Structure formats: C-alpha cells, structure tokens
Amino acid sequence: MIETKLGDFEEVILLLVGILGTEAYAFKIAEEFETQTERSVSIGAVHSTLTRLGDKGFLESKMGDASAERGGRRKRIYEITASGKRALENSRDFKVSLWNQFPAFANKLNFNI
Amino acid sequence: MHSPPSFAQKLLEWLIKDELAEEVLGDLDEKYYYSLKNKSATRAKLNYWHQVFNYLRPFALKNYRSNSKSTTMYKHNLKIAYRHLLKNRGYSFINIFSLTVGIAACMAIYLFIMDETSFDSMHSKKDHIYRLDEIQNFTGTKEQKVALSMPGMGPNMLSDFPEVINYTRFHQRGKRLLSNDEISHTVEKTFNVDSTFLKIFDFPLVSGDRETALNEPNTVLLTEETALKFFDNLEEAQGSSIKMGDNLLKITGILEDVPETSHMQFNVLFSMTTVTSENPDFNDQWGSNFLNTYLLLEDNVNADALEAKLDDFLVRHMGENSEDREVLDYYQLFLQPLAEVHLNSSDIEHDYNNYRKFNGQYIDTFAMVGIFILIIASINFMNLSTARASQRWKEVGVRKAVGAQKIQLFNQFILESILLALLALVLAFAINILAIPWLNDAINRKLTMWFFIDQPQYLAIIFSITLGVGLLTGLYPSLYLTAFKAINILKGNKQSGNKSVFRSALVVLQFGLALAMIVSTLIVLNQLNYMKNKDVGFDKDQIVLIGMNGEVNEKFELIKSELLDLTSIAGVTASGQRLGNNFHQWGFKVKTDTGVFQMTPSNVFVEYDYLDVYNIKVKEGRSFSKEYSTDEGMAYIINEKLVKELGLKDPIGTPAGHGWYPDDSLGSIIGVTEDFNFNSLHHKVNTLSMVVHSDWGFDEMSVKIKGDDPQAAIAQIENVWDRHIKDWPFDYMFLDEHFATLYQSDNQMSAVVSIMTVLAILIACMGLFGLSSIMVMQKIKEVGIRKVLGANAFQITFLLSRNFLLLVVLAFIIASPITYYLLNDWLQNFAFHVDINFVIFIVGALISLAIALVTIGYHTIKASYRNPVEALRYE
Numbered sequence: 001m002i003e004t005k006l007g008d009f010e011e012v013i014l015l016l017v018g019i020l021g022t023e024a025y026a027f028k029i030a031e032e033f034e035t036q037t038e039r040s041v042s043i044g045a046v047h048s049t050l051t052r053l054g055d056k057g058f059l060e061s062k063m064g065d066a067s068a069e070r071g072g073r074r075k076r077i078y079e080i081t082a083s084g085k086r087a088l089e090n091s092r093d094f095k096v097s098l099w100n101q102f103p104a105f106a107n108k109l110n111f112n113i
Numbered sequence: 114m115h116s117p118p119s120f121a122q123k124l125l126e127w128l129i130k131d132e133l134a135e136e137v138l139g140d141l142d143e144k145y146y147y148s149l150k151n152k153s154a155t156r157a158k159l160n161y162w163h164q165v166f167n168y169l170r171p172f173a174l175k176n177y178r179s180n181s182k183s184t185t186m187y188k189h190n191l192k193i194a195y196r197h198l199l200k201n202r203g204y205s206f207i208n209i210f211s212l213t214v215g216i217a218a219c220m221a222i223y224l225f226i227m228d229e230t231s232f233d234s235m236h237s238k239k240d241h242i243y244r245l246d247e248i249q250n251f252t253g254t255k256e257q258k259v260a261l262s263m264p265g266m267g268p269n270m271l272s273d274f275p276e277v278i279n280y281t282r283f284h285q286r287g288k289r290l291l292s293n294d295e296i297s298h299t300v301e302k303t304f305n306v307d308s309t310f311l312k313i314f315d316f317p318l319v320s321g322d323r324e325t326a327l328n329e330p331n332t333v334l335l336t337e338e339t340a341l342k343f344f345d346n347l348e349e350a351q352g353s354s355i356k357m358g359d360n361l362l363k364i365t366g367i368l369e370d371v372p373e374t375s376h377m378q379f380n381v382l383f384s385m386t387t388v389t390s391e392n393p394d395f396n397d398q399w400g401s402n403f404l405n406t407y408l409l410l411e412d413n414v415n416a417d418a419l420e421a422k423l424d425d426f427l428v429r430h431m432g433e434n435s436e437d438r439e440v441l442d443y444y445q446l447f448l449q450p451l452a453e454v455h456l457n458s459s460d461i462e463h464d465y466n467n468y469r470k471f472n473g474q475y476i477d478t479f480a481m482v483g484i485f486i487l488i489i490a491s492i493n494f495m496n497l498s499t500a501r502a503s504q505r506w507k508e509v510g511v512r513k514a515v516g517a518q519k520i521q522l523f524n525q526f527i528l529e530s531i532l533l534a535l536l537a538l539v540l541a542f543a544i545n546i547l548a549i550p551w552l553n554d555a556i557n558r559k560l561t562m563w564f565f566i567d568q569p570q571y572l573a574i575i576f577s578i579t580l581g582v583g584l585l586t587g588l589y590p591s592l593y594l595t596a597f598k599a600i601n602i603l604k605g606n607k608q609s610g611n612k613s614v615f616r617s618a619l620v621v622l623q624f625g626l627a628l629a630m631i632v633s634t635l636i637v638l639n640q641l642n643y644m645k646n647k648d649v650g651f652d653k654d655q656i657v658l659i660g661m662n663g664e665v666n667e668k669f670e671l672i673k674s675e676l677l678d679l680t681s682i683a684g685v686t687a688s689g690q691r692l693g694n695n696f697h698q699w700g701f702k703v704k705t706d707t708g709v710f711q712m713t714p715s716n717v718f719v720e721y722d723y724l725d726v727y728n729i730k731v732k733e734g735r736s737f738s739k740e741y742s743t744d745e746g747m748a749y750i751i752n753e754k755l756v757k758e759l760g761l762k763d764p765i766g767t768p769a770g771h772g773w774y775p776d777d778s779l780g781s782i783i784g785v786t787e788d789f790n791f792n793s794l795h796h797k798v799n800t801l802s803m804v805v806h807s808d809w810g811f812d813e814m815s816v817k818i819k820g821d822d823p824q825a826a827i828a829q830i831e832n833v834w835d836r837h838i839k840d841w842p843f844d845y846m847f848l849d850e851h852f853a854t855l856y857q858s859d860n861q862m863s864a865v866v867s868i869m870t871v872l873a874i875l876i877a878c879m880g881l882f883g884l885s886s887i888m889v890m891q892k893i894k895e896v897g898i899r900k901v902l903g904a905n906a907f908q909i910t911f912l913l914s915r916n917f918l919l920l921v922v923l924a925f926i927i928a929s930p931i932t933y934y935l936l937n938d939w940l941q942n943f944a945f946h947v948d949i950n951f952v953i954f955i956v957g958a959l960i961s962l963a964i965a966l967v968t969i970g971y972h973t974i975k976a977s978y979r980n981p982v983e984a985l986r987y988e
Contacts, residue, residue, distance in 0.1 A: 027140035031147070042167030043140050051172045063136070069146045073139030 006058075006091050012037070013049050014058060014088055017078045025064065025075040026050060050078055058084030115154040117145045121165045129173045137168060186521070187528075193508075194529040204501060207883045208494050211876040212537035212582070215490025217544045218872050220575060221552055222483035224560045225865070227571070229471055232374045232455035236315045238409060241278075243416060243448040245270075245406040246461060250443055251713030254698055254799055260464040261402035262446075267307070268396040269430055274422065276414040281307040281314075282385060283377065284404035285465055288660060290840060291381070292356045293343040299842050300339055303381040304466075305388060305404075313409045314377075320351045321366020327384040330391075333362040334382040336370050360387075373559060376455045378468040399431050405466055408448065416448045423447075443713075459858070459942070462695045462796075472942070475862045482869045485626045489873050491586045492619045493880035494530065498590035499616060500887040502597075509594055510602030522595040530587025531580060538579040555868070556861040589615070617920055620884070624924035624961060627877040629932040630870040632957035636936050636949060637863045643947045644856055650789020651692065651727040652817070655683075656848040657827060658691060659814045659834075662841045666810050669720075675833050676816060681826035683819040684726035687811035689718040692727075693851050695792045700772015701749075701802050702779070703759055709776050714755050714800035715791070716771075718809055724750070724786070726817050734765040734784030737805050746806055747780025753788050755800035771804075790945070793855040797944040815848070823847075874961075878968045881917065885969035889913060889976045896976050897984030909977035914969055921965050925958045 006014065016032050017024040030046045033039070053059045064077040080088075099105055125141075126134055141164050148157040198205040233239060245266060250256040267280035284305040291300055308327040311318070318326070319337060326334060333355065337347060344350035347367050354361050362383070371378050389395050410416065423446040424438075431440040449458070456473030458464055512522060546562050553560055565572040665672070673685045690696050696715035703710050721744070723729075724736045732753065737744050749769050756764045761782075770779035788798040818826040827845060834843045853860070889896075896909055904912075933949060940946040 025140065026136070027143045027147075030144075043137075043144060043164050044167030044170055044173070047137065047140075047168070048170045048172050066139075067143075069143055070139035071142045073135045073142070075139055076136040 006087050010049055010053055011088065011091055013046060014053060014080065014084060017050075017059065018080050018088075022064075022077060024078045027075075029078075053084070054078075057081060058087055115149065115157070117142055117161050118158050121158075121162050125165045125168060128175060129168055130175055133173055137173070141165070190525045190528055191532075193525070194532060197529070201501070201504075203886075204497050204883055207879045208497055209533055209537050209540065211490045211493045211879050212534060213540040213544060214872055214876055215487045216537055216575075216579060216582075217541035217548065218486045218869060219483045219578075220541060220545055221549065221560070222479050222865075222869075223571075223575070224549070224562075224564060225556075225558065226476055226479060227564065228374070228558060228560055229456060229473075229476055232469075233376055233451050235372060235375070236313075236451065238313065238315075239451050241410050241412060241414075242313060242451040243408050243410060244451065244454055245408055246447050246449050247402060248445040248447065249402075249698070250445075251698060252711065254713050254715065255797065257695070258447075258461045259402065260405060260458065260461050260467065262404065262406040263400065263402050264395050264398040264404060265430065266446075267406040267408070270408060270426070273426060273429075274419065276411045276419055277408050278411055279309045279313055279409040281310040281407050282404050283310075283407065283466060284385070286383065288844070289357055289381065290662075291343065293353070296343050298342050299844070300342075300380050302379045303383065304379050305383045305385045307385045309409075310382065313407060316371065316375075317369045319347055319367040319369055323366070326366040327382065328386065329363070329365070330384060330387045331360060331362050332365040332384045332387075334366045334368050335364060336368045336380050338370050339380040340364070340367050362387075376467050376470070378466075402463075407451075416450070420446070420448055459795075463697075470858070472858045472862075474939075474942075475858065478862065478939075479865060482630070482866060485630065486869060486873050486876065487582065489623050489626055489876050489880075491582055492623045493876060493883070494533070494586040495589050496616050496619055496880060497883045497887070498526075498530070498587075499593050500884055502590070502594050503891065505594060506597060506602045509597050510599050513597075513599035514603060519595050523591045526591035526594055527584065527587040530590065531583035534579050534583030534586070538576070552868070555864050557857070616884075617916075620881070620917075620920045621924045621927065623877050623880060624921050624965070625928035627870075627873050628921075628924055628957055628961050629928045629935075630866070630873050631960055632929075632932050632954055633936060634863075634867050634870045635953050635957060636940075636947070637866055639947050639953070640940065640943065641856065641859060641863050644794045644859075644943070644945070647790075647794065647945060649794075650787055651729045651791075653692070653848045653852055655818050655823070656727075657816045657818060657823075657830065657845050658848055658851070659816065659830070659843065659845045660841075661687065661811050661814055663810065664840055665814070665838055668837050669807075669811070669814070672814075672833060672837055675837075676830060679826075679829050679833075681818055681820050681822070681829055682816060684722060684817040685814065686722040686726040687720040687814045688723060689806075689809060689812050691813055691851065692791050692848065693793060693855050695796070695799065696801065701755075702770055702772055702774070702776075703761070703782070704768040704776065704779055705761070710759065711772060712755070712758065712800065713772075714751070714758075714802050716802050716804070717791075718804050718806040718811075720807065720811065721805060723803070723815075726815060729789055730787045731784050732787050734782070736784060741783075743780060744783070744805055745808075746804065748783040748805065749780060750784040750786060750803045751782055752786050752798070752801040754798055755802060756785055758800050769802075793852075794945040795943055874964060878964055881965055881968045882971070885913075885917065886972045888916075889972040893976065893979075893984045896979070897981035900977075900979075900981040901985070906974070906977040910970075910973045913973040913976060914966065917965055917969050918962065921958075921962050925954075925961070929954050929958075 012033065013029060016029050016036070020028055020032060026043050026047045029050070030041055030043045033041050033046065050059060050061075054061060058081060059078045060081050061076050061078045064075045066072050066074045122138060122141075125138065129137060141161060144164060145157055145161050148160050152160070236242065244260065245262045247259050247262060248256060249259055264282065264284075267282050270277045271280050282305070286303045286305055288299050288301045289303045290297060292298075306327065308325075310327060311323040318334075321334070326332065335343075335350065335355075340347055340350040343355060344353065350364055351367055352364060354363050356362070368382070410419065424441055427440050427444055427446065428435060428438050431444075432438060449461075453473075454467060455469070456471055456476065458467055458470055459472040459474075464470065509522060542562070549560050549562055552558070565575065661669070669687060676682045676685050696717045698713050698715050701712050701714050701716065719737070721737045721739055724731060731750070734750070737748065737750065741748065747770070751764065751769075761767055764782050764785055767782045768779040769782045774780075786801075786803075790798055791801060792799060816830060820826065830845075831843045892913065896913070899909060899912070933954070936949055940949070
C-alpha cells in the first residue's frame with residue numbers, strides 16, 4: 001500500500017516545488033530549503049524525498065534544459081500534481097482545524113485563507 | 114578553474130542507477146560551482162564527497178534489492194555457531210585452546226626468526242658488502258676458517274681489483290681508559306677503523322660529517338651513550354677532545370648507539386690514520402692476522418669470480434716471486450656476504466667481533482617446530498569436528514530437507530571454523546603479550562609484540578595464515594558433513610561416522626610429530642648435559658678472571674703474594690688468552706735426529722702456576738717452575754695431540770722453540786699434558802704448546818677462590834686491587850659464565866625446543882582427550898551390552914584403548930627413523946657428542962604411550978565402571 005500521508009519534510013519540499021515553479025529541480029530545491037530554513041540538507045536527501053513524493057503521485061517530473069555549469073547535463077524539473085495540491089490543502093486544513101480547537105489561540109489568529 | 118573530484122564522479126556513476134546519473138551528476142556539478150563562489154576549492158571538493166555519500170540511498174543505488182536482508186543468513190549462521198560453542202563447552206575449549214596455543218607458539222617463533230634475520234639489514238649497501246675471511250691450513254693443526262685478515266689485504270685489494278670500490282678495516286682495541294679532565298672511564302669495545310667505515314656502513318651520526326669524520330689522525334667517534342659518560346650533553350662533546358694515555362683525540366662525531374641487531378658492536382671508533390700516519394707500512398703489512406676487513410663491491414660483481422682471483426693476489430703479495438705458490442698451502446681467502454655473517458659463521462673461528470652470533474641452521478629447526486605445532490593443533494580441530502558430526506546429522510538433514518544447497522551448508526561450516534580460528538588469533542595475541550617477556554628471559558632476547566603493530570604487513574601475514582588454517586581445517590569437516598544424504602539421516606540410518614581412516618591417519622601424524630619432538634628434546638638435553646658435565650681436563654669452576662694492563666703486570670707478583678695470603682684464595686695465575694676459545698696459532702719448531710721440523714699449533718703464554726691453578730694434568734715431565742731459569746721463554750709444555758703430530762717417541766728434553774727462534778738456540782720440551790678441551794666442545798682438541806713469557810704482558814689474571822661465599826672473596830680481591838692499582842678498574846668475570854656464552858646458541862635452541870615440545874604434547878593430548886570421549890560415547894551401548902554379558906572393567910578399558918594404542922605404536926614406527934636421521938645430523942655440529950641410544954626412543958615411546966593412556970583413561974575407565982543400565986535403559 002502506498003503511503004499517502006505527508007511527512008513534515010515532505011510537505012516543505014512539496015511547497016518548495018510549488019514556489020520554485022519551472023526552476024524546481026533537486027539542486028535548486030535543496031538551495032531554497034537551506035535559505036528558507038537555515039538548515040543544511042544534502043541534495044541526495046532532497047532527491048530521495050522527491051522520488052518518494054513522485055511514487056505517491058504528488059509530483060510529476062520531466063527532463064529540462066542542459067547548461068554549461070552542469071557539464072552539459074539536463075535537469076529533472078518537478079511539478080505538483082492535482083493530488084499533490086490536494087494533499088497540501090488537506091494538511092493545511094487539518095492543522096488550521098487543530099489550531100482553532102486550541103483554546104488559547106482559538107479565533108485570535110487570523111489565517112488569511 | 115577547478116573541476117569536481119573525478120574519482121568521486123566515477124564512484125557515483127558506478128554506484129547509482131544509470132537513469133539517474135545524468136540529472137544527479139548535473140545537480141552536483143552545479144552545487145560544486147555554486148560552493149566555489151564563497152568557499153575554498155578544498156571545501157567545495159569535500160562538500161562534493163559529502164553529497165556523493167548522501168546519494169548512497171536505496172532509491173538511487175544499482176542492484177539494491179529492497180526487500181531482501183542479505184545478512185539474515187549470516188546472522189543465523191553466527192547464532193548457530195555461537196550456540197554450538199556454548200552447548201559443547203568442553204570441545205569448544207579444546208578446539209579454541211589448542212589452536213590458540215598453536216598460533217601463539219608460531220607467532221613467538223616468527224618473532225624470533227624475524228629478529229635473527231634482521232641482523233645487519235640497516236645498511237643500504239648491505240648486498241654489496243662482504244667480510245674477508247681466511248681458510249688457514251697450518252701443519253700440525255686442523256684446517257680452519259677464521260674471520261681474521263691481515264692489515265695489507267684491504268688496501269691492496271682496492272688497488273688491485275677495480276670491482277672493489279672500497280674497504281674498511283675493523284681492528285679490535287679492547288678495553289681502553291679514556292679521560293676528560295677529572296672524569297675517566299674504561300670503555301669497552303673500542304676499534305680502529307678506516308675513514309671509509311661510515312661510507313660503507315650506515316651507522317647514523319647524531320652530529321659530525323660522515324664524509325670527513327675519520328680522515329685525520331687522532332680523531333675519534335663516540336656513541337651517544339659513551340659521550341654522555343664524559344660530557345653533560347652531546348653538543349658539548351662534539352668537537353671537544355678526550356685523552357687516551359698521552360694522546361689527545363679530537364671528537365669529530367657522535368654516533369647513535371649501535372642497534373641490537375648489528376653484528377658489530379662498538380662504543381668508540383678511532384681513526385685508522387692515527388696508526389697509518391706514523392707507520393705507513395701498516396697498509397702493506399702481511400703475515401699476521403688480527404683484524405677484520407670488509408669490502409664494498411661494485412653492484413654487478415660476482416663474488417665467486419673475485420674469490421677466484423684471490424689465490425693469485427696472495428701469491429703476488431706474499432710469495433717470494435710469482436712461481437712461489439707455497440703461501441696457498443697455508444692461506445686461502447673467501448668472501449662472506451654481510452647477510453651471512455650473523456647466521457652462517459658457526460664454523461668460523463677467531464670470530465671475535467660477531468655479536469650474538471647464532472647458528473643459522475637452528476632457524477630452520479625453529480620454523481619446522483612452529484609448523485609442527487600448528488599441524489598438531491589443526492588436526493585437533495579437524496578430528497573433533499568430524500568426530501562430532503554425529504551430533505549435527507539431524508541439523509544437516511533438516512537443513513537439506515528445507516532446501517539448503519550444499520554450498521550453503523559448506524559456507525556455514527567453513528564460516529564456523531574461520532571464526533574459531535580468528536577467535537584463537539585474538540586469544541593468541543593476548544597470551545603472547547603475557548608470554549613474550551617470559552620467553553625473553555629464557556632465551557635472552559628483546560622480542561616484542563609491538564613488532565606487529567609497528568609493521569602491520571607482518572600482522573597481515575599472520576592474519577592470512579590464520580585465515581588459511583581456518584579454511585583448511587574447516588575444509589574436510591565441511592565436506593564430510595555436507596556429503597550426508599538427507600534421506601538417510603532423516604530415516605534414522607546411522608552413518609558409519611566412527612571408522613574414519615583419515616581421522617586415524619591424522620592421529621598417527623599428530624603423535625608421530627609429538628614423539629619426534631619428545632625424543633629430540635631428550636637427546637638435545639642429553640647433549641647439553643654432556644657438554645656441561647664432560648670432564649674438559651681442567652677446573653673451570655670458582656675461577657675469577659680479571660683483566661690486566663701494563664700497571665697490573667708490573668705489580669703482578671706483589672698482588673699475587675698478597676692474594677695468596679687470603680684464606681679465600683686457592684691460587685693465582687695469569688695468561689695471555691682465555692680458555693674456551695681457540696688460542697692464537699703461530700709457528701713451533703722441534704729439532705730431532707732427522708732435522709728441524711716446523712708446525713703451527715695453538716699457543717698460549719702463561720704464568721708459572723697456570724697448570725696447578727687450573728689443575729691441568731701433566732702426563733710426562735714436569736710443570737713450569739721458577740727454579741729453572743730457562744723456564745722463562747725456553748721451556749715448553751705441549752699436549753699429547755702435538756706429541757702425536759710431531760711423532761716424538763720421547764718428547765721430554767727434545768729441543769724446541771717458537772717458529773722465529775734460530776735453529777741453534779732452541780729451548781726444550783719439559784712436559785706433556787693430557788689433551789684438555791681448551792676450545793669449546795664443538796671442536797676437536799687442537800695441538801697446543803704452552804710457554805711462560807712474563808715479559809710479554811698477561812691479558813688476564815685467573816684467581817681460584819675457595820669457600821662458599823664467592824662475593825666475599827671478590828670483595829677481598831678488590832680490596833687488594835684498590836690498594837695497588839691506580840689506573841685500571843677492577844673488572845671481573847667468572848670462567849663458567851664465559852663457558853655458558855660459548856653454548857648460548859645451543860642452550861637457547863634447547864630452551865625453545867623444550868617449551869615447544871611441552872606445548873605440542875599438551876595440544877596433542879587435548880585432542881586425544883576429546884576424541885576418546887567422543888568414541889566412548891559412541892560405543893556406550895556396546896560397552897553396556899558387553900558388561901551385561903559379563904565383561905569386566907579391565908576388558909572394557911582394554912577394548913576402548915586398543916585402537917588408540919595401536920595408533921601410537923604406528924606413529925612410533927613411522928617417526929623413529931626420520932627423527933634418528935635428523936638428530937644424527939644435528940649432533941655432527943659437535944666434535945664431542947653423545948651417541949643416539951635406541952633406549953631414548955623406547956623411553957620417548959613409553960612416555961607418549963603413558964601420556965596417551967592417561968589421557969584416554971579418564972573416559973575409558975569411567976565408561977567401564979558405568980552401570981550398564983544407564984546405557985541401555987532407553988532402548
């Protein structure tokens with residue numbers, strides 16, 4: 001059975017893919033992760049997660065352009081699928097619902113959605 | 114511009130899936146160039162490697178079988194092996210312990226051999242350095258090889274032969290008194306050497322210039338240890354001067370202390386130019402041999418070819434003319450490679466500068482003993498594993514039934530045996546760390562297990578040998594076990610597992626080796642005991658030897674008379690040379706009715722009381738006496754051997770003298786002694802002439818002490834000494850200590866062989882113990898039935914022991930002739946040796962038989978007294 005829940009790291013990666021748009025390939029995603037979170041990550045770890053997200057059907061990928069600093073090699077560009085978007089939304093809704101049930105914060109927070 | 118590390122790229126390409134290679138390598142390249150912008154190239158490269166290692170994940174790897182755990186089977190096998198070890202603690206102990214002892218013994222022997230063979234290997238030109246030795250053949254004395262050569266030989270070889278690049282002489286100057294202001298010490302092992310010494314040998318200098326250090330007259334090199342006796346530090350010593358007698362010598366260099374594994378051992382090197390500048394003829398001096406010469410040859414020179422030219426060389430320099438080849442009747446020269454000096458000089462006499470000289474043949478003996486022990490230990494393993502096979506039939510049967518392939522079973526059993534071998538290796542290491550210091554004491558070596566840490570390549574060798582032993586010993590049991598037919602096992606048909614010819618053959622081999630070692634030990638000990646106790650013809654106990662110089666010689670009579678007044682002193686005498694070595698040989702002539710006849714016996718000059726103090730028996734004539742004025746230099750006492758060689762019917766009164774005395778002014782022979790062994794027992798008794806020459810200056814005083822407190826006697830001697838002697842230290846040694854060093858090689862060999870024999874017997878017995886217990890277990894029902902039918906305990910014991918005893922007897926029959934042959938060969942090293950008595954073989958056989966009986970007795974007797982009901986009950 002294929003796991004369809006999103007892990008924390010998976011969720012961040014999935015979001016980054018969405019943010020980067022046409023520039024979403026392993027190296028860029030890893031870079032973006034490091035800038036945004038200030039945590040270091042290896043490209044291998046990101047690639048592994050991307051592959052897993054692909055297996056779950058949350059991502060699609062196709063080969064993109066080559067460039068000189070890649071030694072003339074092409075890159076693999078990732079794109080979120082519809083079910084990937086749905087998974088992200090479910091995850092967000094679930095958390096918002098949890099936040100809203102938290103008495104200290106309930107209705108005091110403004111989630112602009 | 115820097116590019117990513119290509120090896121890392123290759124590695125990654127090789128490891129990850131082909132379809133991922135392009136994008137991954139591209140990403141990593143981009144990452145690399147990105148890092149380069151704000152990091153150093155090294156950091157970027159390191160980061161590249163970091164990224165590569167982070168790609169070693171299941172999703173990216175080639176050949177990754179995601180749902181198979183390849184280690185499961187190994188884990189299972191390990192667990193089974195472990196459980197078997199615990200289940201059969203007794204057998205496991207025997208197996209591991211015997212292999213441990215075997216490996217530990219081999220390791221110790223290996224260390225010993227490495228230590229001996231590492232002698233003189235520190236010199237970079239070692240393959241081209243030769244020592245010049247002589248074969249001397251004088252009338253009246255046996256042909257002998259000697260390590261000595263003449264001063265003229267080295268320089269003339271350099272000028273005569275282009276293939277000789279260089280030479281150095283090494284001239285022993287004995288113990289010297291050196292002083293620096295107030296500090297004075299006598300220093301032993303001082304030598305004169307040529308300025309080329311440091312160019313031929315690589316003894317390192319702490320300070321000084323090795324090219325020029327010994328060029329000037331009156332220069333000297335000291336070792337660190339020696340220099341620090343006179344100076345506070347080495348910097349101060351370098352360039353300072355040191356006094357020897359009236360000569361002021363300049364210290365032009367400090368040598369590192371000479372390593373233990375050098376056959377040359379020295380504390381001080383004087384420049385030979387000190388001698389040659391005053392006496393240039395020294396470089397062309399022929400006739401007497403008193404120093405060592407070393408030659409450095411061209412790279413591609415055949416030493417044999419050079420040797421062939423040396424006859425002509427001798428004729429050219431020592432003959433009257435080119436036709437006069439008489440010199441060759443007395444002298445021949447040969448070149449001994451540096452590598453052979455330490456281990457292959459046991460037949461060379463007058464070899465004074467050969468530290469820890471060792472008989473190289475013993476190296477082979479040791480290697481053989483090591484291999485024997487390993488074989489005996491391995492056999493235990495093979496025998497016990499196969500004999501216990503019956504306990505694992507079911508395991509094999511079940512495994513086969515559920516689909517184990519032969520190769521899998523085979524792997525399992527081999528793995529088990531390799532694991533045991535490795536465990537034994539680790540234990541052997543631990544044992545040796547404790548045992549090596551003890552062994553060092555027994556054989557006077559400085560072996561250390563650090564050797565393996567310092568030189569891991571040898572550790573690798575030991576490791577591979579252990580793996581090999583594990584593999585080889587595991588091979589037979591594994592094949593034996595995997596060959597069972599599953600259907601037969603599961604049907605309950607017993608295999609004929611207890612009648613193995615192969616196993617019996619191994620026991621025969623094991624006991625044959627053990628027997629050979631027992632008999633050898635007995636004979637070696639016998640021979641050493643014989644040498645220790647043989648009547649050598651003079652007293653060597655309770656004799657104290659004290660070195661003498663000119664001052665002591667002057668005051669000898671005074672000291673002697675004062676010493677003789679002491680109650681603890683039985684006699685005092687002196688001589689030019691010490692007993693236990695061959696004496697110097699020079700010409701001796703007698704005048705008979707048929708003319709003057711010349712010979713070259715061994716000679717020693719002695720003091721009047723020499724024969725009395727040493728209790729040397731005079732057979733004919735009289736001993737030396739001060740009452741005859743001619744006894745000083747003109748009276749000779751010779752041994753029976755020389756009488757025989759000279760063919761004298763009535764030797765007493767025969768005119769005789771040193772070779773250089775004119776024919777018309779000879780002295781006479783005044784006495785004949787019995788043949789006593791003045792040389793070591795490796796050698797026959799040579800012809801000997803003794804004479805008194807008080808004016809020649811004795812080398813050593815011999816004081817015979819009495820009473821049972823030698824230390825008190827020595828204190829008294831020292832007291833007398835201190836009152837009279839100012840400049841020469843009181844340095845003494847016991848004569849029997851000196852004799853002990855003569856047989857050092859032999860004693861050490863016997864110590865090692867004895868230790869190894871005990872280990873071999875121990876291991877063999879443990880094997881037999883295990884084997885007999887298995888056999889008894891297998892025959893337990895037979896024993897039960899026999900007892901029910903009326904057999905008594907003795908009959909049962911006999912029945913159970915019979916097979917083993919047969920094997921021991923068979924081992925005896927096979928091993929005896931081989932052992933006899935080898936031992937006989939060894940005994941030929943000694944001119945005086947015991948005969949191999951067949952009784953020793955019988956004793957050896959009885960010992961091994963007794964050991965075997967006692968070993969298996971525990972099980973057989975226990976079995977024979979068992980209540981048969983216990984054995985038969987559950988049928």
